[in-house]
Amino acid sequence: MNNFVFYSPTKFVFGKDTEGQTGTLAKKYNARKVMIVYGGGSIIRSGLLQRIEESLQQAGVEYVKLGGIQPNPTDPKVYEGIELARKEGVDFMLPVGGGSVIDTAKAIAAGVPYEGDFWDFYIGKAKVKKALKVGVVLTIPAAGSEGSGNTVITKLEGLQKLSLRVPELLRPVFAVMNPELTYTLPPYQTACGIADMMVHIMERYFTNTPDVEISDRLCEGTLMTIIKEAYKVKQDPNDYEARANIMWCGTIAHNGTCGVGCEEDWASHFLEHEISAVYNVTHGAGLAVIVPAWMTFMAEHNPKKIAQFANRVFGVPENEDLEEMALAGVSRLKHFFRYIGLPVNFKELGIEHPDIELLVKKLHENKGEWVGNYVKLNKEYSKEIFELACK
Structure with a gap:
């Protein structure tokens, strides 16, 4: 830590x-x-x-x-x-x-x-x-x-x-x-908020800092709570207790509690900022598209924490193939996002032909040659993630 x-x-x-x-x-x-x-x-x-x-x-x-x-x-x-x-x-x-x-x-x-x-x-x-x-x-x-x-x-x-x-x-x-x-929020806006708070946690959870078990468990527990309560809110938008839990999770996700002692990442947010800046999409919806793509990339390049997320948050069984575990977790995350009404690729976001060259160019102009920390992204890596978000 x-x-x-x-x-x-x-x-x-x-x-x-x-x-x-x-x-x-x-x-x-x-x-x-x-x-x-x-x-x-x-x-x-x-x-x-x-x-x-x-x-x-x-x-x-x-x-x-x-x-x-x-x-x-x-x-x-x-x-x-x-x-x-x-x-x-x-x-x-x-x-x-x-x-x-x-x-x-x-x-x-x-x-x-x-x-x-x-x-x-x-x-x-x-x-x-x-x-x-x-x-x-x-x-x-x-x-x-x-x-x-x-x-x-x-x-x-x-x-x-x-x-x-x-x-x-x-x-x-x-x-x-x-x-x-929050009772009167449209279901889509509720879902976008859920994605946003989940990714705030993930930006802290996906770290190379060793021995941060307390932060890991805080992140995992909060993510599991969000997922559980999201199902309840989808079934009954006026469920006070579910709304209350989600509202407090959104605060915990971003007030610093979940990231103490960790080197944080934030590449997913920076990648998405370019999407919402250029195409004016809702931030949470953009994150629901870019995060599974980022995680798919990381499953090949640095699977350890992605596999842990898959196991502890979504119940993917442990095995020796960390990449396989990680990809199974990505699949379950995408299924959850779709269930609550979110897009998981550019086409579903309403962007048929994203200008990936422009997105990459703006990202690195704004954030420098390297972006993020879990795996530092250069222009080639950023382009690959944006391309994965098309699938």
């Missing part, structure tokens, strides 16, 4: 009707004027936005609103939010939604005190030295952004999708999590 520092100060307020505490929580963290950031009309139609506003009013906290955040969030909304926040004297960000909304709010939080272009942080030109505080009301369990200091934004010019990690400043101070708010 490697040396590590684990710091996770977010206050999680979990359960039924917890959104009513939002105003009190914002005031506790010294919010004077909040920016509510949200996506489409669902939180308006459900009455959630009104409940959040009433909670803030009762706590004596002023607010402004920024709506219209789209999936795969892009830079124009960040610039709009920074301008609005400065104009209105906002000192606290309150995203209400899922990962796209939270990531946008984090980017605004970092950009408001900075005199330059917020994109400087994403390309490594500058470091975040201060940021507005962020609190979250989660409605879509998927990205785990409610418990992490990470944010992903796409710059429309050049379709550059990049991530930023600043856990000490961009990790939310609180996250309100009511599983009932």
Whole structure:
């Protein structure tokens, strides 16, 4: 196990009707004027936005609103939010939604005190030295952004999708999590969220770091829980306990707990970022396509941990042929993804003829000559994985 520092100060307020505490929580963290950031009309139609506003009013906290955040969030909304926040004297960000909304709010939080272009942080030109505080009301369990200091934004010019990690400043101070708010999610969106949280765990699980049994078992147990509860939610979308377990799994998957002491990989996310940047597909669906392809490649090049995953998570019997075990695990993973309604190749994703040369080119322009850690990927390897995703 490697040396590590684990710091996770977010206050999680979990359960039924917890959104009513939002105003009190914002005031506790010294919010004077909040920016509510949200996506489409669902939180308006459900009455959630009104409940959040009433909670803030009762706590004596002023607010402004920024709506219209789209999936795969892009830079124009960040610039709009920074301008609005400065104009209105906002000192606290309150995203209400899922990962796209939270990531946008984090980017605004970092950009408001900075005199330059917020994109400087994403390309490594500058470091975040201060940021507005962020609190979250989660409605879509998927990205785990409610418990992490990470944010992903796409710059429309050049379709550059990049991530930023600043856990000490961009990790939310609180996250309100009511599983009932997820009842009305379309089955496809629920499934995409499940894939996203599973791959967050896999990025940490597929490591060459030896003797990380505690991290391995945390990863395996959480993955098995997600799979079990996913079957329940598919059968009954209003199963509170299943929704609750999935919602908490999404947080555990990405708040750092599962990766302590490990060298993490993240190649699958970087490969998928290029797909969703170019083709604007849902991130979780793109991951359901790229991860089985990545695992198939790894079954030949470094099968040990893939075989362990197959055995411990999907019950593939042990044998001496690790590649065979690994491929059997990939097959079971693809079957699970298909069962919950996800694509597992480019054609099923709606991309008949992906421009693989472009995807490879953009990946290595953005991430360098080598990508990932489990097996470091050069352009030839990346191209092979994208080609496997066509099958």
